[in-house]
Amino acid sequence: MMCKVMVNGLPGKMGQIVAKTALERGLVLVPFSLTGEDVSAETTQVGSQTIDLLKPSNREAAIAKILADHPGVIAIDYTHPSAVNSNAEFYVRHRIPFVMGTTGGDRKALMDLVSTASLHCVIAPNMAKQIVAFQAMMEFLGTNFPGVFSGYKLSVVESHQKTKADTSGTAKAVVATFREMGLPFDDSQIEMVREEKQQLERMSVPAEALDGHAFHTYAVDSADGSVHFEFQHNVCGRRVYAEGTIDAAVYLAKTIFKGAEPRCHSMIDILRTGAMN
């Protein structure tokens, strides 16, 4: 089964790596990309392929021919928070199944739109399949075994590129599940590492990942110190998100091919299929 994708948000960095990953994974990259009105270039390159950049002002005129030439194409969206809702409306209007990797925008309006759209799509705030699985696993513990770590103590440290000012959202979500396990812990106790010297020496972040990484360590210790649990998820760069995005596109293509009832899917749905990576 051939999977054709149109990666929107080129020439942005995330769009670039997703498009390259699509090619590496053997998908067909349709040579068009939705981009912002403010992008002056008319084309961009992905490897040896030239991609035409479509602006809001000219995309309506172009889309019918693109869809006729590339039937079954799936849109992948890594654009801008301000474009999330108008792009989703565009996909729905033209019946283009899509993977929404862009965060932000009006999420409630987005979910309302797709709930009645009868269109296959994947919407996920985090496309890193393995991280989503890790979070689901932690939620399983908190939900099924409340208080399993009563009397233990938690410590959390996360490291991200120095430009990230706020605390990791993933760390906060995981800490919420640790609270269910009996570990009192305030989000403010999450230690943020943003100094490059500490990132290199203490967190073992590779030098080339200083400007793009997400390292998390959760340590759980018994009061007497005789028991220690540790959980780490350390990501360098954007590759894992791109891979998960391509998994999502392939999953959509297979789901459509099987004739399943159209709906909005999550990364958990993709994980449950024992996806393809």
Next chain:
Amino acid sequence: MMCKVMVNGLPGKMGQIVAKTALERGLVLVPFSLTGEDVSAETTQVGSQTIDLLKPSNREAAIAKILADHPGVIAIDYTHPSAVNSNAEFYVRHRIPFVMGTTGGDRKALMDLVSTASLHCVIAPNMAKQIVAFQAMMEFLGTNFPGVFSGYKLSVVESHQKTKADTSGTAKAVVATFREMGLPFDDSQIEMVREEKQQLERMSVPAEALDGHAFHTYAVDSADGSVHFEFQHNVCGRRVYAEGTIDAAVYLAKTIFKGAEPRCHSMIDILRTGAMN
């Protein structure tokens, strides 16, 4: 609600720490303990309490009065593999709810016995509640998200006291669930650390735990090295097993108090109640 326990297997080490933990947790320690015919002592001490040791040859004569004096007592068994089945038969014959922490014996015969005994008991190969929860969490991942780590690679290292000749059973069980997650890995690839110098320097085992510890590290890495997950569970000494055992006894007492239908329980049942630590 008062919880009375008779800790069998004194003066053995595990019995000792369980009995002490029972006292620390505010349980009543009934001053009798089933022990082996080969134990020459007639009494032993737990803190300031003197405990009468009962042999197979004199326990039948003594038990009626013990049960009359200590109604509702729960037996905790840390005896010997060779005693597992005869002790379980003793508990069933005298209607003594029990926690079986002793491993080995004929497990099928044991389970057959309790399946028809209509008696509350807890039977668990591993009484460390938090480790059992960790294993359940891993099974959740393998069962629900098969192939989540396809294309990744696994490495496993475990350290135990140098007298332990075989590979960690827990490590083998966890590796089996990693295989379901798409990580091909043979049990023979589990690295065993048994040299004290390595244990101290590489595994950070505390010196006082060299003769009794169970350290496990599982590392999962993406093929390109950009994603790293790590899971550790490191136990020094026997405390965590004793705590879980007392949790099991308290759980049994509460369950009996509530008038629940008698049956055999697992540590998972105890974890699900959001137990007491």
